Amino acid sequence: MMRIQTEKKLSVRLILSVLAIGLLGFSDIMLETALNVSFPVLMRTFNVPSSTVQWLTSGVILLTSMVVILSPWLKKRFTNRSQFVVATVISILGVLIDAVSSHFGLTLFGRLLQGIGGGVGMPLMYNVIFEQVPEKKRGTMVGLGSLIISFAPAIGPAFGGYLTQNFGWRTVFWVVLPVQIGSLILGWFTIRQVSEVVREKLDLFGWLQLSLFFISGIFLIERLSTHGLINVISVVLLLVMIISLLSYFKRSKRITYPLIDPAIFKFKSFSLSVAASFTTQVANLTFNYAIPMALQIVLLKNSQVAGLTLLPGALGYAFMAIVSGRLYDRYGPRLPIVTGITMIIVGAMMMLFLPLGVFNMTLSFMVVQLGAGFWFGNNMTHAISHVPVAYQSAGNSIFSATNNYSAAVGIALAAGVMTIFQNHNSTLNYMAKTSLGTTWLFGLDIIIVIVAATLSLRALRVVNNKA
Numbered sequence: 134m135m136r137i138q139t140e141k142k143l144s145v146r147l148i149l150s151v152l153a154i155g156l157l158g159f160s161d162i163m164l165e166t167a168l169n170v171s172f173p174v175l176m177r178t179f180n181v182p183s184s185t186v187q188w189l190t191s192g193v194i195l196l197t198s199m200v201v202i203l204s205p206w207l208k209k210r211f212t213n214r215s216q217f218v219v220a221t222v223i224s225i226l227g228v229l230i231d232a233v234s235s236h237f238g239l240t241l242f243g244r245l246l247q248g249i250g251g252g253v254g255m256p257l258m259y260n261v262i263f264e265q266v267p268e269k270k271r272g273t274m275v276g277l278g279s280l281i282i283s284f285a286p287a288i289g290p291a292f293g294g295y296l297t298q299n300f301g302w303r304t305v306f307w308v309v310l311p312v313q314i315g316s317l318i319l320g321w322f323t324i325r326q327v328s329e330v331v332r333e334k335l336d337l338f339g340w341l342q343l344s345l346f347f348i349s350g351i352f353l354i355e356r357l358s359t360h361g362l363i364n365v366i367s368v369v370l371l372l373v374m375i376i377s378l379l380s381y382f383k384r385s386k387r388i389t390y391p392l393i394d395p396a397i398f399k400f401k402s403f404s405l406s407v408a409a410s411f412t413t414q415v416a417n418l419t420f421n422y423a424i425p426m427a428l429q430i431v432l433l434k435n436s437q438v439a440g441l442t443l444l445p446g447a448l449g450y451a452f453m454a455i456v457s458g459r460l461y462d463r464y465g466p467r468l469p470i471v472t473g474i475t476m477i478i479v480g481a482m483m484m485l486f487l488p489l490g491v492f493n494m495t496l497s498f499m500v501v502q503l504g505a506g507f508w509f510g511n512n513m514t515h516a517i518s519h520v521p522v523a524y525q526s527a528g529n530s531i532f533s534a535t536n537n538y539s540a541a542v543g544i545a546l547a548a549g550v551m552t553i554f555q556n557h558n559s560t561l562n563y564m565a566k567t568s569l570g571t572t573w574l575f576g577l578d579i580i581i582v583i584v585a586a587t588l589s590l591r592a593l594r595v596v597n598n599k600a
Contacts, residue, residue: 146323147265150213151274153320154258155281157221160312161197161251162285164228164244165190166447167293167305170425170439174297179237183555187422187548189241193248194541195351199344200252201537204530205393207253208260209333214324216253221317224250228313232306243306255282256533263517263525265327269462272514276458279510284451290425294440336392342381343392347538349374354545393531397524402595406516407531409588410509411539413477416581417505418543419574420484424494426551427571431489431564442495446502453506458514466515467593469507474586476504481582485575489568512589550574 168175168189176186207216227246234240258278266274296304353370385391398404425439457469480501487493517528554570555563 146325147261148274148277149319150323150325151258151261151278152281153316153323154217154254154261155278156312156316156319157217157224157254158251158258158282159285160228160309160316161224161247161254162282163289163292164247164305164309165193166285166289166421166443167296167440168244168302169421170290170294170436170443171297171302171305172426173429174302174436178302179240181237182552183426183548184552185237187544189244191351191541191544191548192241193244193251194537194544195347196245196248197252197255198347198534198538198541199340200249201256201530201534202343202393203335203340204253204256204260204533205526206333206335208257208328208526209331210335212326212330213257213261214321214326216257217320217324218317220250220253220257221313221320224254225310225313225317228306228310232303232310234303252537255537256529258282259513259529259533260526261324263529268518271518272458272461272511273455274458275510275514276455276461279454279458279506280451284447288447290440290443290447291437292440294435294437298435298437333390336385336388336390339381339385339388339392342377342384345377346374346381349377350538351541351545354542354549393527394524397520397527397531400520400524402519402592403516403528405588405592405595406512407535409585409592410512410532411535412581412585412588413474413505413508414536414539415543415546416477416481416578416585417501418540419547419578420498420501422544422547423551423571423574424498427489427567428491428494430567431571432491434491438491442491443498445495446499449499450502450506453503454510457507457511461511461514466511469511470515470589470593473504473506473508473511474582474589476507477501477582478504478579478586480504481575481579485572485579489571508589512592516592546577547574550577 172183172186172189175181175189176183179186224247227243227248227250230243230246231240234243259275262271262274262278292308293302293305296302296308349370353367353374356364356367356370382395385393385395421443424442425436428434428439428442429436453473457473460469480497480499480503483497483500484494487497513532517525517532520528550573551567551570554566554573557566559566561569
C-alpha cells in the first residue's frame with residue numbers, strides 16, 4: 134500500500150521545491166517560445182522551409198509527450214529528486230549542444246534532449262503539488278506553478294527576439310544555461326519524497342503503442358496540410374493512429390499495471406476537461422506561430438518586434454494564473470473557468486476581424502492570454518480534484534501529455550495552413566499569400582475555441598449535477 138503524507142500547511146521548503154521544478158519547465162518553454170520568433174532567421178540560416186524548421190518545436194513537444202506518459206510509472210519507481218536531477222542534467226546537455234551547433238540536425242538533436250527534460254519536469258511539478266499540498270491551497274499552488282512556467286512565454290519571445298536580432302540565436306541557449314544550473318542546485322536541497330517507491334514493471338509495449346499514436350498523429354496532421362486525406366500515406370497514418378490507440382485500451386484492461394489506466398476516463402468531467410484543454414491549446418499555439426510569422430513576412434518587422442508583440446499577452450497569462458488560482462480556492466471553479474473561456478473567444482474574434490497590425494495583434498493576443506491564464510490551470514485543478522487520489526498521478530500525466538501533444542498539433546496545423554497558402558500557385562506574391570493564410574488560420578481558431586468552450590462548460594455542469 135502506498136503511503137502518502139500530505140502537508141497540513143505550506144512550508145517554505147515545499148514552495149521552493151515547486152519553484153525548482155517549475156524553473157526546469159520554465160527554461161524549456163522559454164527556449165521553445167524564443168525560437169518560435171526566430172523561425173524566419175533559422176529558415177535562412179539552415180536553408181530549410183517553414184514545414185521543416187517547425188520540427189524544432191513540434192518535434193520536441195512530440196518527444197516530450199512520449200516522455201510525459203511515463204510519468205505515472207516514474208513516480209512509483211523513482212524518487213522525486215532522482216527524476217528531477219536526471220531530467221535537468223539531460224536538458225543541460227541539450228542546451229550546451231545547441232549553444233555551439235552549426236547544423237540543423239545537431240540543433241534538432243539538442244532540442245530533443247531538452248524535450249526529455251521537460252517531459253519529466255512538467256508532470257513532476259504537478260505531482261508534487263497534488264501529493265503534498267493541502268487541498269484548500271491547491272488552486273493557489275497550481276497558480277504559482279503556472280505563474281513560474283508561464284513567465285517563459287512572457288520572456289521568451291521578447292528576449293529571444295532581442296538576442297537573435299543583436300547577438301544571434303545561439304545566445305538564447307547560453308542565457309538559459311545558468312537558469313537550469315540554478316534550478317538543479319535548488320531542487321537538490323528542497324525536493325523531498327512523501328510516498329513509498331515501489332518496483333513496478335514498466336509497461337514498455339503499452340508505451341510503444343501510445344508513442345506510435347502520438348507520432349502517427351503528428352505526421353498525419355502535417356501530411357493532411359500538404360497532400361490531403363485521399364492518398365495512401367495519409368490513410369495508412371490514420372489507420373495506424375486509430376489501431377495503436379484502440380489496441381492500447383484493449384490490452385490495458387488485461388494487464389495488472391497499465392502505464393495509464395483508461396478507467397480514469399470513466400469520470401466524465403475529467404474526460405471533458407481534457408478534451409477542452411487539448412482543443413484550446415491547439416488554438417493557442419497556432420496564435421504563437423502565426424503572429425510572429427505574419428509580423429515578419431507581411432508587415433516586414435524584425436524578430437525583436439515580433440517578440441515584443443507577444444510580451445503583454447504572455448505577462449497577462451502569468452499574472453492571471455496566480456490570481457485565478459486564488460479565486461478558485463475562494464469561490465470555486467465556475468467564476469475563473471467561465472471568465473477565462475469567454476475572454477479566449479473574444480480575443481480570437483478580435484484576431485480575425487481587426488486588420489493585421491502590430492497594435493491590433495498585441496491587443497487581441499493579450500485578451501486571449503488573459504483568458505487562458507484564468508482558464509488553463511483551473512480547468513486542470515477542477516478535473517483532477519474530482520477523480521480519486523489513486524488516479525491523480527495518471528490525471529497529471531494525461532493533462533501534461535495532451536497539452537504538449539496539442540501544442541505540437543497546433544504548430545503543425547499552423548505551419549501546414551501557412552505552407553498551403555505560401556506554396557499555392559496564384560498571382561498573389563509571397564507576402565499576400567502569407568496574409569491570406571493568417572486570416573484563414575484565425576478563422577479556424579474561432580471554431581476550435583468555441584468547441585473548447587462547449588466542452589469546458591459541459592464539464593462544469595456534470596459536476597454540478599452530481600452535487
